Amino acid sequence: MNTISNIQGLMDYQNQLRELQSSVGVPTLSENNTTSNKSFGAHLGEAIAGLNQNMNVIDSDTTRVISGDENDLAKVMINMTEAQLSLQTAVQVRNKCLEAYNDIKNMQF
Numbered sequence: 001m002n003t004i005s006n007i008q009g010l011m012d013y014q015n016q017l018r019e020l021q022s023s024v025g026v027p028t029l030s031e032n033n034t035t036s037n038k039s040f041g042a043h044l045g046e047a048i049a050g051l052n053q054n055m056n057v058i059d060s061d062t063t064r065v066i067s068g069d070e071n072d073l074a075k076v077m078i079n080m081t082e083a084q085l086s087l088q089t090a091v092q093v094r095n096k097c098l099e100a101y102n103d104i105k106n107m108q109f
Helices: 002-024 028-033 041-069 072-105
Strands: none
Touching: 041 072
16 A cells, blocks of 8 residues: 555656646656657767868858958857867767777677
8 A cells, every 4th residue: 555655656746747847848758759769870960960061161261261351250260169179079979989889899798
């Protein structure tokens, strides 16, 4: 009987949390699952496309600064820093993926 009351208490607590999340506007777990049904490859493709876009922006900004068409050097430097951070992040993700691959490869069964 005590176990049933504990389960009921837990279910009541979960319902209260859901009500609180909906009143505050926090997405529920089921909403998060529907938005993250993409595969790892899809997320990786989006990240690489974003990196490519950052690199293209900095390339065009650099060309415009050299030709004299761009006067806002601060904006160009901000874009350059964003591109640099994106590239560093991509390199670190690549390194972690290679490390995980090598760990799996070296496992003995």
